């Protein structure tokens with residue numbers, strides 16, 4: 047397949063149109079992706095902060111509850127082995143547990159007797175259940191007991207997050223738990239015991255995160271970065287199973303938050319273990335303003351990157367339509383442009399092809415004011431010049447052709463042309479059984495005219511003789527000059543010898559009239575000889591010989607009679 051200039055130009059223009067449309071679409075998509083990821087980061091960060099704030103509110107709510115319970119007279123009374131007070135306190139413990147399903151245990155633990163549990167309410171399924179008697183245990187060795195006993199009245203202790211291994215009737219065994227505790231102080235300011243609430247961490251977060259969008263993934267880590275909550279439960283509490291599964295190992299960008307160098311960190315993970323399912327996430331360090339062994343919690347929310355970018359899908363389809371539309375427009379414009387450029391070139395090409403042709407030359411775009419217009423004008427000038435030169439050449443060629451077949455002085459056919467016509471006339475006569483006559487005419491005593499009056503006058507005489515011979519014959523006859531003062535006349539289709547003789551007489555009579563040259567009358571005579579086809583010869587040579595002889599006979603007779 048041959049590609050013309052227009053096709054190639056069209057393809058280049060169309061491809062560049064498509065390329066620029068594609069690049070624009072790609073850039074627009076990248077910019078949109080960045081915008082979406084930034085917006086997702088902002089949303090995730092806000093949600094993480096809201097979540098952290100809710101946790102604080104839950105903790106503050108529970109702290110207030112614990113402080114109220116610690117100040118209640120029943121607490122000190124129960125510590126003094128008042129059974130009625132203990133029962134009343136158990137009833138009070140049950141109230142917040144009924145209100146919040148994440149609270150799975152509230153206890154009053156005495157400072158004496160190795161921290162023996164005095165009042166204990168566990169969650170048993172939905173309902174709070176008082177545990178009493180032998181089921182009560184000594185808890186003095188737990189930090190939440192001895193650390194809390196060291197606090198002043200009104201202060202709240204927050205434990206590290208750990209897996210709950212305390213045996214009891216509550217259903218939170220083996221689940222992540224945290225303890226909040228406050229001391230119960232007597233009138234002298236001596237801590238007599240502690241009130242401890244155990245909170246199911248997952249329960250709290252399940253409640254708090256319930257209204258987050260379904261694709262939000264929750265991450266919680268302790269101050270060292272160990273996962274406490276992770277979308278994959280197998281990765282939580284690694285330290286409890288003798289291995290470290292840490293947030294900064296999964297997301298290197300979070301290291302600064304874990305180290306306390308940054309309060310928050312955004313990440314857009316598309317590398318490492320998230321290469322297949324990249325995430326967009328925001329992490330913050332949430333610090334509790336409490337007496338606690340835990341410096342801060344690392345709280346994070348993440349969304350699959352694919353979900354974030356799903357909002358681009360309609361935009362992508364619009365961009366695809368735009369790219370296709372622009373590409374088609376580009377192809378159309380390219381085709382029109384290519385045609386606009388190549389059409390004048392085709393016109394110029396056709397004009398070149400038509401240069402010497404007789405047909406109508408195509409109109410050149412000379413009126414254009416661009417390079418093509420300049421080229422067309424130059425070409426038109428060139429065409430005119432070459433046309434003129436060609437016409438001149440043609441004129442000269444026809445002149446030369448005429449000269450080659452005619453006598454320069456008289457304008458009559460020369461011998462070559464006469465021979466051709468003779469051959470044609472003879473062929474026609476032979477075919478039609480026709481007749482023709484050949485007449486030789488020779489000027490008498492021409493040499494003396496030349497000698498006496500000069501060659502110029504001699505030439506005028508020869509011109510005059512030729513003109514008069516021509517006036518005496520038909521258009522179908524041919525008169526030719528075949529020698530200095532020798533003429534020959536071909537009379538094809540002559541009806542009879544008498545007709546031919548009449549033509550000869552007519553010529554003689556015409557030449558016998560004096561020639562007036564430069565005011566002088568000059569008498570000229572001619573000698574003539576006739577030959578007839580087929581009687582006197584059947585070919586040109588025989589006929590010429592016959593006519594020549596007849597002419598010499600006539601000349602001899604003429605001289606004998608004193609003619610000329």
Ligand SMILES: Nc1nc2c(ncn2[C@@H]2O[C@H](COP(=O)(O)OP(=O)(O)OP(=O)(O)O)[C@@H](O)[C@H]2O)c(=O)[nH]1
Pocket residue numbers: 455488489490491492493494496500501502503504505508529530531
């Ligand atoms: N002016 C002129 N003279 C020519 C031309 N061609 C031939 N002649 C002359 O014509 C003359 C012909 O002479 P001849 O053949 O002897 O003819 P003539 O003198 O008529 O003699 P006869 O035919 O015997 O009467 C010569 O002197 C040539 O030089 C020509 O073109 N112009």
